[in-house]
Amino acid sequence: MIDEQEKQEWYEFNQETIEALIADGSNADAPHTIEYHFAHADFDILEKAAVDAFKAGFEVGDAEELMLDDGGTVFCFDAVVERMLDPDLINKDTDALVQIANKHKIHYDGWGTYFIE
16 A cells, blocks of 8 residues: 555656656647656556556556566556656545555556657
8 A cells, every 4th residue: 555655755756857858858838748656566456457557547458477587477557648848747646546556556657748848
């Protein structure tokens, strides 16, 4: 479960990531494809979270199975949306997606995007 303190840490991550993208020259005036990452060992649980993310307005990619260093497996999916590099918008997404992660007891692993010229 992500508590309020950890959510604040995600907000800081959001701000730092946005600042780094802009400092590196990514176009702050263009929308970016933001991919929010989720994982869980149980595919069925992850699938329910993916449905909720879709209902919340995100495009949901197909789940992938990944092998862990310890030999175990985990299933992952991305919830994708086009956003400006606006911390308020990304924090709002974080709030919605953390709520989904907490509801289904799955792992929320932040987000990434691609450099836009």
